Amino acid sequence: MEQNVLLDLSHISKRYKTELALKDINITLHKGEILGFLGPSGSGKTTTIKIITGQLRQTSGEAKILGTDTVNIDDSIYEKIGVVSDQSGIYEKMTVWQNLSMFAKIWRVPRIRVEEVLHQVELYGHRKKPAGKLSRGQTQRLVLARAVLHKPRILFLDEPTSGLDPSTAVSIHKMLLELKEEGMSIFLTTHNMEEATKLCDRVALLYQGKIAECGSPKELCLKYNQNKKYHLLLHNQEEVVLEQSPQNIAKISEWMQRDEIQCIHSCEPTLERVFLQVTGASLGLANI
Amino acid sequence: MENINKLTAVAQIKWICISRNTAIMIGPILTVAMVWICKILYGINSGGDLSPMLVSLLLNLGISLNLCLDGFIMVGTAIAEEKEKHTLRVLMTSSITGMQYFIGSIIFPFVLMNIINIVVLLISGVSMSQVSVAAFLLVSAAASLISCVMGMIVGLCAKNQMNANLISYPLMFVFMMIPMFGNLSEKLHHISGFLFTGVLTEMAGGFAEGIPYTFKALDITVLIAELVISILVFLMLYRRNGYEKD
Ligand SMILES: Nc1ncnc2c1ncn2[C@@H]1O[C@H](COP(=O)(O)OP(=O)(O)OP(=O)(O)O)[C@@H](O)[C@H]1O
Ligand SMILES: [Mg+2]
Numbered sequence: 001m002e003q004n005v006l007l008d009l010s011h012i013s014k015r016y017k018t019e020l021a022l023k024d025i026n027i028t029l030h031k032g033e034i035l036g037f038l039g040p041s042g043s044g045k046t047t048t049i050k051i052i053t054g055q056l057r058q059t060s061g062e063a064k065i066l067g068t069d070t071v072n073i074d075d076s077i078y079e080k081i082g083v084v085s086d087q088s089g090i091y092e093k094m095t096v097w098q099n100l101s102m103f104a105k106i107w108r109v110p111r112i113r114v115e116e117v118l119h120q121v122e123l124y125g126h127r128k129k130p131a132g133k134l135s136r137g138q139t140q141r142l143v144l145a146r147a148v149l150h151k152p153r154i155l156f157l158d159e160p161t162s163g164l165d166p167s168t169a170v171s172i173h174k175m176l177l178e179l180k181e182e183g184m185s186i187f188l189t190t191h192n193m194e195e196a197t198k199l200c201d202r203v204a205l206l207y208q209g210k211i212a213e214c215g216s217p218k219e220l221c222l223k224y225n226q227n228k229k230y231h232l233l234l235h236n237q238e239e240v241v242l243e244q245s246p247q248n249i250a251k252i253s254e255w256m257q258r259d260e261i262q263c264i265h266s267c268e269p270t271l272e273r274v275f276l277q278v279t280g281a282s283l284g285l286a287n288i
Numbered sequence: 289m290e291n292i293n294k295l296t297a298v299a300q301i302k303w304i305c306i307s308r309n310t311a312i313m314i315g316p317i318l319t320v321a322m323v324w325i326c327k328i329l330y331g332i333n334s335g336g337d338l339s340p341m342l343v344s345l346l347l348n349l350g351i352s353l354n355l356c357l358d359g360f361i362m363v364g365t366a367i368a369e370e371k372e373k374h375t376l377r378v379l380m381t382s383s384i385t386g387m388q389y390f391i392g393s394i395i396f397p398f399v400l401m402n403i404i405n406i407v408v409l410l411i412s413g414v415s416m417s418q419v420s421v422a423a424f425l426l427v428s429a430a431a432s433l434i435s436c437v438m439g440m441i442v443g444l445c446a447k448n449q450m451n452a453n454l455i456s457y458p459l460m461f462v463f464m465m466i467p468m469f470g471n472l473s474e475k476l477h478h479i480s481g482f483l484f485t486g487v488l489t490e491m492a493g494g495f496a497e498g499i500p501y502t503f504k505a506l507d508i509t510v511l512i513a514e515l516v517i518s519i520l521v522f523l524m525l526y527r528r529n530g531y532e533k534d
Contacts, residue, residue: 053381078383085381089374091301093308105297106382146378 004031006154006185007052012061013209014047021047023209025061029154029185034176036196037189038275039206045189046086048206049158052187053083066153079107082147086158090142092132096123099131100146107150114149120175121145137168144172148179155179157188161195173199193272203271207279217271224274229267235260241267294384298392301379306366306396311449315357316404323350323411343414344496348468348489350408354401355435355485356464360456362397363439367531368452376532386526393443394436401432409492420501424491430511431488435463437518444525481506484514 007029014022022044029035037045050056052063054073063070066080091099100114118124121141126134131142140160147155160176161169176186176199190196196203197217204214213220228244234255242248255261269277306312323346330342338346370376379389405428409419438459446452467489470480480486487507494501 055377055381075380075383075385078381083381085374085377087374088378091305091375092373094301094304098304102297102301103382105300106294106384108293 005029006031006066007187008064009048009052010062012048012051012058012063014044014051014056015059021209022051022058025209025211027204027211027214029187031185032180032183033201034180034186034188034199036200036203037187037206038191038193038196038203038271039189040191043206044209045206046158049083049085049156049187049189053077053081053156079150080153082150082152082155084143084147084155084157084160086162088143088147090131090134090139090146092130094131095128096131096134096142097127099142100149103146103149109149113151117145117149120178122171137164140164140168141172144175148184151182151184153185155184155186157186159189159191161190161192169195193270193275197271205275205278207275212278213274220274221268221271224277225268231265231267233262233264235262291385291388294388295392298379298384298389299395302366302393303396305369306362309366309369312362312365315361316354316400319350319353319357319404320407320411322353323408327411327413338413340497343412344493345471346412347408347414347492347496348471350412351405351489351492352464352468352485354404354408355431355488356456356460358401358404359397359432359435360439360442360459361453362400363394363436364442364446364452364456365449366397367393367440367443368446368449371446371532372448380531386531389531390440393440394433397439398429398432398436401435402428405432405488412496414492414496415498418498419495423501423503424495427488427491427507427511430515431484434484434511434515434518437515437522438463441518441522441525444522444529444531482510484511487511 005028007027009025009027012022012025013020025044025048027035037048039045047056051058052065052070054065054070054077057071065073065077068077091102094102096118097114100117101111103109104111104114115124118127121144123134123138123141123145126138131139134142144157144160147157157176161172164172173195176188180186188199200217202214202216203220205212205220215223229241230244230248230252231239231241232252232255233239242252252261252264326349327338327346330338330346334342367376370379380386384392402425405424409424442452442455442459445455463483463485466476466483467480467486470477470486470489481490487510491501491507
């Protein structure tokens with residue numbers, strides 16, 4: 001296996017009793033990369049994470065994590081990876097500090113690292129508070145702090161920002177990018193397309209248990225930019241959307257020369273539009 | 289042991305969770321309080337000095353309550369609480385093994401149950417010269433261990449704390465009620481001899497009545513058999529789903 005491929009799924013499928021939740025999933029995660037698994041509710045994101053992290057056995061196919069087949073991993077794998085599931089809990093009766101120090105003990109992490117992480121998630125000032133008293137965003141930051149305490153090589157995040165306010169989400173994004181700078185690889189799931197565009201080096205669009213598309217967000221957006229369009233706002237407050245055509249180009253260049261344009265944007269599709277186009281389905285609330 | 293740090297971390301987590309959960313800690317407190325209050329009430333009726341029969345009754349009450357109320361509930365509810373708060377999965381994905389979780393979960397309840405058994409013995413007012421301390425400690429340890437393993441089974445099956453209590457009731461009915469009411473009916477008394485709780489209450493009752501204790505083959509068989517059976521049941525259930533069903 002290539003040195004910097006940390007994760008390699010080939011032909012993974014998963015059947016729950018009657019339902020086929022995953023169908024032939026193939027994906028790799030490289031060192032220092034943020035990979036996003038995007039998909040609507042029920043598309044199999046959580047199932048995928050559970051299989052890779054050894055919490056669930058696949059029906060067929062092979063998954064390798066850090067060079068070992070997930071069928072053969074034992075509990076020591078968790079010393080090298082960090083897992084935040086969609087409902088990771090905290091010990092509400094313990095203080096913030098205790099919540100981390102217990103896990104520091106499990107992983108033999110020095111005290112100074114606990115302090116460092118607490119500063120990083122901006123919870124140092126709350127370290128003596130019972131964790132049950134934290135707000136939702138603070139709780140999520142504590143969960144994240146715990147998952148990275150032992151500097152895992154791969155961090156798995158199942159919908160790390162769902163249900164959080166935008167500013168907390170942004171602070172979590174910032175932290176994830178910092179972790180990436182430190183060389184950590186991150187595998188995250190989300191149904192927030194904007195988040196994926198901003199964070200991920202590569203995204204896989206999951207739909208009904210299959211990967212419908214995979215690539216960098218930019219690549220995908222450009223790939224599906226079939227009929228180019230431009231959105232213009234003129235000085236007379238008129239808004240127009242023009243397709244790429246000889247007449248329109250002449251028109252735009254004329255407006256430009258006369259300085260009649262207030263602003264101009266190219267209309268390549270967002271990841272969301274790509275997703276809708278690929279799957280022909282709506283993403284519910286995320287729909288514009 | 290190489291991973292003693294993991295074991296102590298689990299034990300420490302359990303210590304904090306159990307000792308701060310009033311629904312759980314009410315058990316041991318109630319046990320001691322009941323024995324204390326009953327002693328006072330019996331004392332009023334019999335003019336201060338308790339007959340050996342009453343001392344035996346007190347011991348029976350305290351020990352049965354302790355082994356069942358505290359054992360099943362303390363261990364079982366604590367695991368159920370972890371499922372309810374979604375921390376069990378976190379522990380199991382932090383490199384804690386099933387074995388470490390098992391041992392870490394029962395250390396504190398085990399120690400506490402043995403302490404309470406001794407406290408009950410002291411409160412009851414049994415004359416210590418009639419007590420074979422070593423035998424009592426040994427049987428108390430064995431019975432507490434069985435109770436803890438049964439508590440682990442409760443925890444394995446329970447989805448939440450309410451559920452854990454519900455699952456404990458039938459166990460409590462058998463292992464607590466039968467020895468408690470053994471004095472009332474010869475038949476119950478006979479059955480009680482086949483229960484790990486009954487072995488300890490019978491022994492304590494003997495102390496109260498001044499009968500010197502000798503190890504009986506039946507007692508040892510009962511203790512070993514019930515320990516082995518509860519461990520096997522635990523393993524069977526654990527093999528199927530682990531601590532938490534997916
Ligand atoms: N334990 C289970 N038993 C049966 N079916 C299951 C089980 N877990 C998941 N499923 C089914 O598998 C499919 C994929 O579920 P999964 O939880 O992976 O979706 P998801 O992409 O994580 O969704 P969400 O965004 O809502 O978290 C769903 O249709 C779900 O009903
Ligand atoms: Mg999910």
